[in-house]
Amino acid sequence: MPAASPPSSAKDIDSLVVGAGISGLAHARIRHDKGQRVHILDTQEEPGGSVRSFRREGFLVEEGPNSMLVKSQEVWDWLGKMGLGSRIVEANPAANRRYLVKDGRLVAMPSSPWSAVKTPLYSPAAKLRLLAEPFLPRTKLADESVTSFVSRRMGPEFLEYGISALVSGIFAGDPDRLSLTHAFPKVWNLEQTYGSLIGGALRLRRHRRKAGIKPFKSRLISFRDGLAELTAALAQPLLQDGLLSLSSRLGTLRRDPDGHWHVRVLRPDGERVLRCREVVVTIPLHQYGEIPFLRDLDLAELTRHPYPPLSTLVLGFPRTAIQHPLDGFGALFPRREQRFSLGTIFSSTLFPLRAPQDQVSLMTFIGGVRQPDNARMETPQLVERVLADLSPLLGLRGDPSFLHHSFWPQAIPQYNVGHGEVLAQLDQLETRHPGLRLRGNFRGGPGLHDCLAGALAEPSPTAA
Numbered sequence: 001m002p003a004a005s006p007p008s009s010a011k012d013i014d015s016l017v018v019g020a021g022i023s024g025l026a027h028a029r030i031r032h033d034k035g036q037r038v039h040i041l042d043t044q045e046e047p048g049g050s051v052r053s054f055r056r057e058g059f060l061v062e063e064g065p066n067s068m069l070v071k072s073q074e075v076w077d078w079l080g081k082m083g084l085g086s087r088i089v090e091a092n093p094a095a096n097r098r099y100l101v102k103d104g105r106l107v108a109m110p111s112s113p114w115s116a117v118k119t120p121l122y123s124p125a126a127k128l129r130l131l132a133e134p135f136l137p138r139t140k141l142a143d144e145s146v147t148s149f150v151s152r153r154m155g156p157e158f159l160e161y162g163i164s165a166l167v168s169g170i171f172a173g174d175p176d177r178l179s180l181t182h183a184f185p186k187v188w189n190l191e192q193t194y195g196s197l198i199g200g201a202l203r204l205r206r207h208r209r210k211a212g213i214k215p216f217k218s219r220l221i222s223f224r225d226g227l228a229e230l231t232a233a234l235a236q237p238l239l240q241d242g243l244l245s246l247s248s249r250l251g252t253l254r255r256d257p258d259g260h261w262h263v264r265v266l267r268p269d270g271e272r273v274l275r276c277r278e279v280v281v282t283i284p285l286h287q288y289g290e291i292p293f294l295r296d297l298d299l300a301e302l303t304r305h306p307y308p309p310l311s312t313l314v315l316g317f318p319r320t321a322i323q324h325p326l327d328g329f330g331a332l333f334p335r336r337e338q339r340f341s342l343g344t345i346f347s348s349t350l351f352p353l354r355a356p357q358d359q360v361s362l363m364t365f366i367g368g369v370r371q372p373d374n375a376r377m378e379t380p381q382l383v384e385r386v387l388a389d390l391s392p393l394l395g396l397r398g399d400p401s402f403l404h405h406s407f408w409p410q411a412i413p414q415y416n417v418g419h420g421e422v423l424a425q426l427d428q429l430e431t432r433h434p435g436l437r438l439r440g441n442f443r444g445g446p447g448l449h450d451c452l453a454g455a456l457a458e459p460s461p462t463a464a
């Protein structure tokens with residue numbers, strides 16, 4: 001078949017990126033900085049997706065993510081290359097302390113082998129059982145829930161007062177459904193490779209030392225004006241060069257017989273017609289029905305992927321209204337404790353300048369897979385219930401001096417048991433439709449670091 005000639009108005013570019021959250025911005029910037037011709041679009045007025053920060057009344061509010069754990073030298077160096085080095089704020093070292101609620105009291109989670117021996121979180125029998133972990137057989141299962149894995153290797157107490165709460169802190173998920181294999185692949189690989197978590201971690205450390213490999217020490221960071229500074233910095237040159245279309249959507253997306261993608265971007269000021277070899281879709285799976293071309297494929301399973309609702313509540317208080325020293329990252333509320341909220345971050349301890357002098361800022365998470373209805377409550381009810389959780393734990397008195405409530409109807413994709421089938425379906429779609437790349441926080445981890453690392457790890461497509 002003869003190659004269809006492009007309509008005269010179609011502009012040839014290398015890549016179109018759909019969605020300007022951190023994933024899309026990273027994919028677009030990496031390509032742009034390599035000299036490729038990109039265009040990126042988003043339906044929202046502002047870039048950043050889930051990353052939303054602003055200042056009000058002297059408080060720095062993060063509506064979504066509040067910190068980023070940089071886990072690799074590559075991502076750290078890239079942030080520097082993006083000109084963000086001097087804007088990075090590292091977390092207060094006090095953030096290494098994390099509290100858990102047990103029997104209605106805040107208890108610090110163990111952070112060293114000695115504190116693990118002494119902690120009142122686990123019974124002597126549970127601690128002794130952990131010594132047997134290196135001698136337990138490895139599983140023959142290909143995929144396993146967090147509950148099953150942790151109960152099997154560490155025992156149920158570590159699940160209830162530890163892992164289960166951490167899981168709700170990261171995924172707002174349910175450990176009975178979350179896949180350890182896909183949500184925590186490094187832990188899974190320790191068992192698969194070395195047959196033990198404890199033994200595996202020790203052997204890995206020994207191997208690295210012998211090979212002279214100095215592992216990157218993870219750094220918990222934000223930016224002086226919050227995490228939106230990161231997405232704004234990634235977006236800036238794209239906006240400046242007219243390559244980022246905001247408040248825009250795709251009118252047409254089709255693959256022509258010559259292998260090029262024909263694209264019509266509907267912008268508030270008119271339309272842009274583009275022709276490219278590569279289309280990188282980085283929007284949430286539940287929004288795939290909004291994309292022409294994807295809409296016509298049978299993707300019902302993908303669009304029904306679980307993304308639980310979540311509310312975040314930022315509350316400010318005079319420092320004197322809280323007895324607790326707030327000397328840590330925050331507190332997680334295990335499911336056994338039957339609290340209304342999932343946990344609270346001591347935001348103004350974590351990073352400086354998040355609250356005016358003499359005030360503190362707390363960010364509480366509500367809802368998730370296990371309590372979706374809690375997330376949907378109206379603000380006054382939500383505040384009342386959160387205060388009922390926090391007041392006895394923190395010795396908190398009086399009303400908040402500051403309040404901001406954000407509701408996320410579909411917050412974080414779940415990496416449940418069977419997630420491998422989702423990934424296989426995405427791979428098949430890409431094979432069937434060359435040039436189509438389906439990326440985002442449902443692949444490789446939901447954290448901001450994971451989204452950046454995923455984009456940086458991609459082989460660069462060749463220019464058309």
Ligand SMILES: Cc1cc2nc3c(=O)[nH]c(=O)nc-3n(C[C@H](O)[C@H](O)[C@H](O)COP(=O)(O)OP(=O)(O)OC[C@H]3O[C@@H](n4cnc5c(N)ncnc54)[C@H](O)[C@@H]3O)c2cc1C
Pocket residue numbers: 018019020021022023024041042043044047048049050051063064065066067068069248249250282283284287290291310312408411412439440441442446447448449451
């Ligand atoms: C409440 C909350 C707290 C979190 N806390 C943390 C944390 O502390 N640390 C951390 O590392 N991670 C955290 N995360 C996870 C992290 O923020 C996200 O996984 C990450 O920001 C997702 O980025 P993304 O670009 O893949 O997707 P998104 O941020 O969802 O971006 C997708 C973009 O696609 C756009 N879009 C949708 N439909 C269309 C369409 N039809 N056409 C064009 N564009 C479209 C959207 O407008 C959006 O801008 C949190 C997430 C939430 C929700």
